Structure formats: structure tokens, C-alpha cells
Amino acid sequence: MQRESWDVIIVGGGSAGLSAALMLVRARRRVLVLDGGAPRNGVAAHMHGVLGRDGWSPLELLELGREEVARYGGAVRTADVASAESLDDTSSGDAPGFTVTLATGERLVARRLLVATGLRDELPGLPGLAEHWGTGAVVCPYCDGWEVRDRRIGVLTTGPRSVHQVQLLRQWSPSVTFFTNGAPTADEDVAAMLARGIVIEPRAWASVTADEAGRLSGIRLADGTAVALDAIFLGPSPVPNDGLLTGLGAATAPAFGDGDWVGIDPTGRTSVPGVWAAGNVVNPGASVPIAAGAGNLAGAAINADLVEEEIRTALAG
Numbered sequence: 001m002q003r004e005s006w007d008v009i010i011v012g013g014g015s016a017g018l019s020a021a022l023m024l025v026r027a028r029r030r031v032l033v034l035d036g037g038a039p040r041n042g043v044a045a046h047m048h049g050v051l052g053r054d055g056w057s058p059l060e061l062l063e064l065g066r067e068e069v070a071r072y073g074g075a076v077r078t079a080d081v082a083s084a085e086s087l088d089d090t091s092s093g094d095a096p097g098f099t100v101t102l103a104t105g106e107r108l109v110a111r112r113l114l115v116a117t118g119l120r121d122e123l124p125g126l127p128g129l130a131e132h133w134g135t136g137a138v139v140c141p142y143c144d145g146w147e148v149r150d151r152r153i154g155v156l157t158t159g160p161r162s163v164h165q166v167q168l169l170r171q172w173s174p175s176v177t178f179f180t181n182g183a184p185t186a187d188e189d190v191a192a193m194l195a196r197g198i199v200i201e202p203r204a205w206a207s208v209t210a211d212e213a214g215r216l217s218g219i220r221l222a223d224g225t226a227v228a229l230d231a232i233f234l235g236p237s238p239v240p241n242d243g244l245l246t247g248l249g250a251a252t253a254p255a256f257g258d259g260d261w262v263g264i265d266p267t268g269r270t271s272v273p274g275v276w277a278a279g280n281v282v283n284p285g286a287s288v289p290i291a292a293g294a295g296n297l298a299g300a301a302i303n304a305d306l307v308e309e310e311i312r313t314a315l316a317g
């Protein structure tokens, strides 16, 4: 097998992965992006807060990104990566290298690896919710709040940060209801919500309802009461798609109040030499511009790391 078929393999072709790829191909690196084709915001028709592309389809943005990477000779393939391993190849001296195995069994080799595989949003078990995820039921006020300004907004309790989320949404509408599903709310939080006109609904929830056109229409409570809503906001549990990183031995630590996350330095470098990570896989709060910025920085850092390796090789003669 050829030792250096690619300078960099990037797993994940969302905003983070494609931004890194663009930096690397423009630095004349041989880059392969392997992408499963399921970006986190692929469920949404429009994205917002993305300068210059506000209101675009997320999928259109990524299509444009793939074209830009290809324009400089980068390769983008639709493929699921099953595993990645450090090369056990003493001929390469100290230089790291990796084999990446696709779900099909095909194996590929690269000098550096960037993992930009995003995260999964685990929704609470409320019947009907999943059907509206990304359309009527959403996570981010800055992404979707403007579109439902002054409308009837419901916020589902999913954890301690829901109290912050409901107060944020009061910025977009005076008609906000906090659905606690019977969970206790601290006295000071109740007082702060009532002071800003937020309605607290403590009854158990039963399902999300839809109108005849299939659009979200509200929440049915366990006692049969129907509460009409125009949008639901919630904070799903973010689960990083970091199996490739942990499989390589990348160090993790408790972070973001949601379990263990792979740790990175400011450029996206993990604890495994030669392995970088960017975007939602290491930062659940990364919006499209933040994920793109992290990929941009990681791409430049990977190129610099390759240059360092090339200096060592040149000096060794």
C-alpha cells in the first residue's frame, strides 16, 4: 500500500470539514473528504446568522463548498468511515500516519487526519416531536427566533439550561410558555419568568400536534388540554460522533455539562499526534460560522504541522 496517498483525510464534509479542506487544497495539499451526507442542520430548509448566506439552504451551502474544494483539486467522496488507526510503520520515523477504513472495507492512507463528524441531537421521548424536528421544533433562538417573532412559542424543559433558553426566547416574543412536564423549577427561576410574563405550564405533556397540512400546531397535555403553538424550542442532548477519535485514543474530559468530550487545543489538535478535530464533534455550541472558523484554523494548523515534518525530513537529508 502506498504510504502517502493523501496528505490529509477529512472525515465529515459539513461546514467544519469543508472549510478545513478549502484551506488545505489552497495550500497545495492532497486532500480527501469522506462524508456520510447527513449534516446536523440538513433537517432545516433555511439557515440564519450566516453572513453573506443568511436564509440559504444548508445543503446548498455545502454543495457550493464541495465545488470550491474540487476547484483546487480536492476530492470529496460520499462514504461512511468505520474506523481509523495509527499506522504501525516504523519506516516513517516520528511522522504520524493513519489508515482509514470505510464501511465498505476499503482502506485509505493519510499523513494527517481531521475528524469533523458533527453530533447527534437526542430528543426527549415526546410523541410527534421527531416529525417536526428542524421545522416547527428547533434548538437555537438565533437561528430560528426571528421567523417566529411575536408568535406563540413553547419551550420544553430538557435540563438546567432550559431556564436560560426560555428567558432568551422572551426577547423574540411576549407569548412564551415554559412546559416543565412536572419537573420542579427553582423558586427564583419561577419568579424571574413570571416577572417577564412567561407562562409556566407544569402539567405532563403527551404529544406534539399537527394541523391538516402537517405543520406543528401545539402540544397536547396528558389531561387532554390542547395548547396552540407556532413553534417549540428545546435543548436536545448533544451526542458527539466521536467514535473515530476515541478509537484512536484521543483524550476526553467532562465538558459542556453533557458528559465527556474530546479535548482540543485552540487550533483543534487532539491529544493524538497528527489528529485534529473541528466543529460540533468537539463543540456542541458551534454554529455554521463557528464550525467553519474552527475548520479554517485546523486546516492551517495541519498544513503548518506538515511543513514542520518536511523541515525535519529535509534536515535529515
Ligand SMILES: Cc1cc2nc3c(=O)[nH]c(=O)nc-3n(C[C@H](O)[C@H](O)[C@H](O)COP(=O)(O)OP(=O)(O)OC[C@H]3O[C@@H](n4cnc5c(N)ncnc54)[C@H](O)[C@@H]3O)c2cc1C
Pocket (backbone or CB within 6 Å): 011, 012, 013, 014, 015, 016, 017, 034, 035, 036, 037, 038, 039, 040, 041, 042, 043, 044, 046, 047, 048, 049, 050, 079, 080, 081, 082, 116, 117, 118, 119, 121, 133, 134, 135, 138, 139, 140, 142, 143, 144, 241, 278, 279, 280, 281, 286, 287, 288, 289, 291
Ligand atoms: C435544526 C437545526 C437548525 C440549525 N440551524 C442553524 C442556523 O440557522 N445557523 C447556524 O449557524 N447553525 C445552525 N444549526 C447548527 C448547525 O447544524 C451546525 O453548526 C453545523 O452543522 C456544524 O457543522 P459540522 O461540520 O461540525 O457538522 P455537520 O454539519 O453535522 O457535518 C458533519 C458531517 O459528518 C458526516 N459524518 C459523521 N460521521 C461520519 C463518518 N463516520 N463517516 C463519514 N462521514 C461522517 C455527517 O454525515 C455530516 O455530513 C442548526 C442545527 C440544527 C439541529
